[in-house]
Amino acid sequence: MKSIFTIIITLFVSLTNCLDLEVGDKDSVCDAATLLIEGIMDYYEGIRPGGTVGMFQAPYYWWEAGEIFGGMIDTWAWCNNDTYEQMIYNALMHQKGSQNNYIPANQSTTEGNDDQAFWGLAVIEATERNFTNPPSDEPGWLALTQAVYNTMLSRWDTANCGGGLRWQIFQFNSGYDYKNTISNSALFAIAARLARYTQNETYVDTAEMVWDWLVDVKFIQDSSNGYTIYDGANIGTNNCSTIHTQTWSYNYALLLSGSAYIYNFTGNDTWLNRFSDVYTGIESTFVNSSTGIIYEAMCQESGKCNNDQRSFKSIFSRSLGQSAQLISSYTDRIMNLINTSAKGAAESCSGGSDGHTCGINWSYGSWDGWYGLGEQISALEIMQNTLVMQNAPPLTNSTGGTSTGDVNAGLTSRETSNKNLITVTSKDKAGAGVLTAIVLIIFVGISGWTII
Ligand SMILES: *[C@@H]1O[C@H](CO)[C@@H](O)[C@H](O)[C@H]1NC(C)=O
Ligand SMILES: *[C@@H]1O[C@H](CO)[C@@H](O)[C@H](O)[C@H]1NC(C)=O
Ligand SMILES: *[C@@H]1O[C@H](CO)[C@@H](O)[C@H](O)[C@H]1NC(C)=O
Ligand SMILES: *[C@@H]1O[C@H](CO)[C@@H](O)[C@H](O)[C@H]1NC(C)=O
Ligand SMILES: *[C@@H]1O[C@H](CO)[C@@H](O)[C@H](O)[C@H]1NC(C)=O
Ligand SMILES: *[C@@H]1O[C@H](CO)[C@@H](O)[C@H](O)[C@H]1NC(C)=O
Ligand SMILES: *[C@@H]1O[C@H](CO)[C@@H](O)[C@H](O)[C@H]1NC(C)=O
Ligand SMILES: *[C@@H]1O[C@H](CO)[C@@H](O)[C@H](O)[C@H]1NC(C)=O
Ligand SMILES: *[C@@H]1O[C@H](CO)[C@@H](O)[C@H](O)[C@H]1NC(C)=O
Ligand SMILES: *[C@@H]1O[C@H](CO)[C@@H](O)[C@H](O)[C@H]1NC(C)=O
Ligand SMILES: *[C@@H]1O[C@H](CO)[C@@H](O)[C@H](O)[C@H]1NC(C)=O
Numbered sequence: 001m002k003s004i005f006t007i008i009i010t011l012f013v014s015l016t017n018c019l020d021l022e023v024g025d026k027d028s029v030c031d032a033a034t035l036l037i038e039g040i041m042d043y044y045e046g047i048r049p050g051g052t053v054g055m056f057q058a059p060y061y062w063w064e065a066g067e068i069f070g071g072m073i074d075t076w077a078w079c080n081n082d083t084y085e086q087m088i089y090n091a092l093m094h095q096k097g098s099q100n101n102y103i104p105a106n107q108s109t110t111e112g113n114d115d116q117a118f119w120g121l122a123v124i125e126a127t128e129r130n131f132t133n134p135p136s137d138e139p140g141w142l143a144l145t146q147a148v149y150n151t152m153l154s155r156w157d158t159a160n161c162g163g164g165l166r167w168q169i170f171q172f173n174s175g176y177d178y179k180n181t182i183s184n185s186a187l188f189a190i191a192a193r194l195a196r197y198t199q200n201e202t203y204v205d206t207a208e209m210v211w212d213w214l215v216d217v218k219f220i221q222d223s224s225n226g227y228t229i230y231d232g233a234n235i236g237t238n239n240c241s242t243i244h245t246q247t248w249s250y251n252y253a254l255l256l257s258g259s260a261y262i263y264n265f266t267g268n269d270t271w272l273n274r275f276s277d278v279y280t281g282i283e284s285t286f287v288n289s290s291t292g293i294i295y296e297a298m299c300q301e302s303g304k305c306n307n308d309q310r311s312f313k314s315i316f317s318r319s320l321g322q323s324a325q326l327i328s329s330y331t332d333r334i335m336n337l338i339n340t341s342a343k344g345a346a347e348s349c350s351g352g353s354d355g356h357t358c359g360i361n362w363s364y365g366s367w368d369g370w371y372g373l374g375e376q377i378s379a380l381e382i383m384q385n386t387l388v389m390q391n392a393p394p395l396t397n398s399t400g401g402t403s404t405g406d407v408n409a410g411l412t413s414r415e416t417s418n419k420n421l422i423t424v425t426s427k428d429k430a431g432a433g434v435l436t437a438i439v440l441i442i443f444v445g446i447s448g449w450t451i452i
Contacts, residue, residue: 019356021346023339023386030079032346035356036380037075037084040068043373046091052106054091060373062107064311065091066118068373070125071314071381074321077129078387089132092123092141099413100139101147103169112168112175113152117186120148121315124193127403128394140404142197147410149194152187153206154411161240163213167232179240180232181219184210185254189319192258196265197396198405207262211255211274218243220255226280229255246298250312252282253319257326261394264326275327279334286316287337291363293344294337294382300360310360310374314381317341321385325393335389342386345379 019035022028043060045051056065069088076085097104102119103111125131126141133140139147155165157179165183168176188210195203214220214229217240221228229251233240256278263271286294296312299305317338324334344362351357351367358379359368395401 019346019349021342021383023342023383024390026079026387026390029383029387030075030081032349032383033075033079033380034081035354036349036358036376036383037072039352039354039357039376040072040373040380043376046087046094052094054095056373059307061115061308062095062111063115063118064308064373064377065095066102066115066120066122067311067315068377070118070122071318071377071384073122073125073129073131074318075380075384076131078384078391085132089134092119092126092144093134093138095119096139096144099147099410100144101151101410101413102144103151103413109170110173111170112173113155113165113183114167114180114186116148116152116169117183117190118315120145120152120190121186123148124190124197125318127197127401128193128396130395130400130402133402133404136404139406139409142401142403142405143409145190145194146405146407147413149187149190149203149206150408150410151413152183152190156209160235161217161233163209164217164240166235177235178232179217179235181214181229181251182232182248182254184214184219185229185251185258188214189254189258189261192261192265193394196261196394197401199265199397200407204262204266207258214255222277223281225284226277226282227252227255228281228285229278247285248298248309248312249282249286249294249296249316252278252286253312253316256282257319257322260323260326272327272329275323275330279323279330283337288363291344292337292340293362294341295361295363305360305374307372307374310370310372311377312374313378314374317378317381317385321381321388322394324385324388331389335386338382338385338388342382345382348375349379 019032021032043056045055045057046053054065069091072084072088095104096102102116123141123144127145152165157164157166161179164179165187166176167178167180167183188207191203191207219230219232229247231244231246231248233243256275259271259275259278263275286297288295294313296305296309299309320334320338324331341362347365348362348367349356349358351359352371357371358375360370360375361368
């Protein structure tokens with residue numbers, strides 16, 4: 001229960017210091033972005049003495065940093081503001097790891113396929129937005145994306161459930177026996193974007209394989225309200241047939257944008273139909289029908305979203321923007337959803353001691369008392385995506401993209417097989433196991449897979 005005192009303070013603060021947003025107006029959005037990023041930086045370790053570049057403070061996990069830098073690349077591009085350029089660049093470079101595949105040693109005892117994929121989504125964003133390239137003796141953003149793609153694809157597991165990626169990369173981690181949609185939908189989206197950027201059909205074939213598997217294993221199901229997309233299933237003894245039926249916005253988001261990229265590249269109507277059915281699923285699952293504003297349906301109303309889930313509206317908003325650009329027949333419909341949600345988000349960013357801390361519930365009309373990194377980045381991404389149509393669509397190799405690639409990136413790195421990937425001493429193993437157990441007990445993991 002909120003005390004009357006909090007309500008009065010909230011009202012006072014929102015009257016005096018409300019975040020003023022005119023959607024689609026570059027100056028207004030970029031001024032708002034400045035304030036929102038100030039809030040994000042409050043959690044950033046990389047600029048603190050002794051802090052690690054590319055990491056946000058506990059309890060925020062490594063994967064979420066990948067989500068954040070991906071979003072901030074869009075801010076950089078659309079606000080033409082280089083204030084954070086070097087910081088983003090340093091983070092992407094520092095966390096790529098010695099194998100240049102986003103399995104840095106510090107993460108390698110806990111990293112899942114989905115974690116790696118979110119850094120992959122950051123570097124494909126850098127590729128498509130012509131973000132400042134690394135020098136020629138370092139791999140380009142495209143090559144880094146290809147390394148993530150190649151290493152993930154090498155873990156494709158046909159021995160169980162007819163295919164698919166497992167949640168975890170490493171056998172000693174809990175969740176190794178779980179196949180989750182997010183790992184697979186993220187590989188799908190990365191493949192789709194590589195296809196469009198490089199014009200290489202092989203990536204379409206991979207995307208198709210991932211999609212077909214998700215349908216085959218019934219993580220994607222058709223209904224009268226478009227597709228319903230579930231969280232995943234344990235391999236167990238019944239071949240992934242006991243499905244965990246949570247529906248998370250990030251899965252819909254990546255299957256939506258991936259379909260948009262493939263349709264935009266191939267012009268094949270099958271992908272427009274798939275896009276359309278995912279979008280219908282989004283409208284019927286994640287949009288508040290009385291306000292027209294997006295929300296995280298599984299957990300928001302019950303107040304149970306964990307730190308990971310509180311950031312999902314961030315990649316969700318980014319995917320909506322990409323789709324608006326790539327599927328012209330949906331532009332107005334999607335922009336209406338983005339505009340309306342962004343206005344709600346701006347009203348929600350009127351809290352905290354700075355007066356522009358963002359809440360979680362964008363239908364609330366003001367700050368709802370929630371705050372955190374996920375709330376900040378989600379608000380940033382929905383607001384800046386009101387500018388998406390004023391900006392160039394994602395670049396490709398033939399429309400001005402300048403990123404250097406390497407189709408074989410990652411293939412020779414030590415991490416490519418899921419057997420004997422890294423040498424782990426039994427002490428590390430025990431440590432990792434305990435850590436994973438604690439993490440699983442305290443939080444519901446990135447997949448949103450509930451253990452209760
Ligand atoms: C979204 O807002 C922008 C800026 O006001 C406007 O140009 C655009 O037409 C709006 N789009 C929709 C579909 O509401
Ligand atoms: C660029 O961003 C910084 C930090 O977000 C902000 O202080 C500055 O005013 C911005 N510059 C312009 C021209 O908007
Ligand atoms: C790994 O951790 C060490 C010690 O905290 C830190 O100095 C280093 O920068 C980290 N490396 C990465 C890639 O995060
Ligand atoms: C296991 O599940 C997959 C995906 O649904 C299916 O293609 C395969 O035939 C199943 N295998 C067995 C042995 O049931
Ligand atoms: C369109 O895509 C579908 C699904 O990938 C595929 O089965 C079909 O062959 C494609 N059509 C053409 C003309 O390429
Ligand atoms: C958002 O806030 C409104 C107004 O208090 C409340 O009725 C609604 O249940 C909340 N919805 C979510 C999804 O949090
Ligand atoms: C692909 O996206 C571009 C950029 O928005 C757009 O001009 C083009 O019409 C799209 N192509 C298809 C087949 O929709
Ligand atoms: C939608 O928004 C309205 C108005 O704030 C609120 O009363 C309702 O509970 C919300 N529904 C959900 C599912 O959030
Ligand atoms: C990409 O960036 C390079 C280097 O900053 C610049 O010369 C080039 O014009 C940019 N291209 C596009 C399409 O933005
Ligand atoms: C674009 O792709 C072609 C064919 O793969 C390659 O030769 C060319 O170097 C690429 N251009 C850039 C800027 O990477
Ligand atoms: C297309 O991508 C595949 C998969 O990475 C690669 O093996 C192939 O060499 C690429 N083709 C071209 C022309 O770059």
